[in-house]
Amino acid sequence: MLLENKQSENQLVQFSGIKRADISLFIKREDLLHPTISGNKYRKLRYNIEEARNLNHKTLLTFGGAYSNHIAAVAAAGKEFDFKTIGIIRGDEFAFNIENTLQTNPTFRFSAEQNMRLEFVSRKIYREKDTTPFYDFLKEKFGDFYLIPEGGTNELAVKGIEEILNKEDENFDYLAVSMGTGGTISGLVKSSFQHQKVLGFSSLKADFFGDAINKFTSKKNFEIFNNYHFGKYGKVTEELIIFINKFKNETSIPLDPIYTGKMIFGIVDLINQNYFEKNAKILAIHTGGLQGIEGMNTVLLKKNLPIII
Ligand SMILES: Cc1ncc(COP(=O)(O)O)c(C=O)c1O
Incomplete structure (x- = not known):
């Protein structure tokens, strides 16, 4: 594994x-x-990244807020195991001045350093993250990916x-x-x-x-x-x-x-x-x-x- x-x-x-x-x-x-993949994130990601690899996905996509431990852990796991990573982030205000955002927010800076692509969306759009239209939009925009829910919780995480x-x-x-x-x-x-x-x-x-x-x-x-x-x-x-x-x-x-x-x-x-x-x-x-x-x-x-x- x-x-x-x-x-x-x-x-x-x-x-x-x-x-x-x-x-x-x-x-x-x-x-x-x-x-860098610490605590419950290690446990939650263990079977998920294995599944992503077995299904031959090259990209992990997930969701999180400004200081999310989960975003940082997925970014680190992607770097360590050669997946591209995309983080859909709650709050489009962070996109106005990216340099300042990366300077002032250590979680975003770390995740960007792990090569995670950060996509900032408005809180309104973020609330739609679990809907089919939003999923279809993400597929259209980013192509194939393995989706990990916000906070990393799913059956494989619980396992x-x-x-x-x-x-x-x-x-x-x-x-x-x-x-x-x-x-x-x-x-x-x-x-x-x-x-x-x-x-x-x-x-x-x-x-x-x-x-x-x-x-x-x-x-x-x-x-x-x-x-x-x-x-x-x-x-x-x-x-x-x-x-x-x-x-x-x-x-x-x-x-x-x-x-x-x-x-x-x-x-x-x-x-x-x-x-x-x-x-x-x-x-x-x-x-x-x-x-x-x-x-x-x-x-x-x-x-x-x-x-x-
Ligand atoms: C450090 C830490 N402890 C506990 C939790 C809570 O875990 P869960 O979302 O599975 O309830 C989280 C968030 O996911 C977390 O980042």
Whole structure:
């Protein structure tokens, strides 16, 4: 296979923010799987790029927003495995001054350096991305391509996510993961052991996750938390940044501000609120997303907020 099936280490978290000594929290370091195709992107792309190669496609086409981890990962995978890549990007304002866009947005700059062709479209057009007329338009414009949906979620992505867990992870009572489209939690629920409960932390205000998970599995051993998104998708507060920095100082584990930072904040809060029974063992999945820190820091600097270290 182009991307190998690798296992990542579970790291014990010792963090002063956790006020209960009987609970053990580990983080599965999926962020270390690959320098540029990291975390859940590695898992989601593994079978998809294999399929693209087997079907003899030369081009990968996908969708994403300004600081998308998925766009950066597809661009990197294309470069590494010799696919052309096209990113359909939400927001035509970025096209007005391309030089400035590439200078100020590290995700776009990185993706362009990986030779991804960036096509900026208006938010209105972007909303049509899953329709047949838009698909036909893309075919007409770009010719043949292998389509990967926004966020990378499809059946093959979920199959890849199922490879995160291994036999030793059976020891845990709880698994925790951040949610955007719901693809990652779906694979995790599918592959979870019978006695385990999967906790999903939403990165956005949304109530579609139950349906999103049901599309891939009939298992119901999950609970969704909708109160740790800090207002909306992409929003951060000073409290969150201070938390992420303190967590990194004490544990050496970097967290991103959009997904994993909010998840760990939520887990620590639930521990301290006595959500968990005595001696519970929790395994949180680090889904990567660290490439987004640089872009977020440019936004934080403009707002005079502390930056992520
Ligand atoms: C770093 C990171 N973690 C978690 C998620 C959420 O994954 P999913 O969209 O499969 O719910 C994403 C977004 O796709 C992500 O980039």
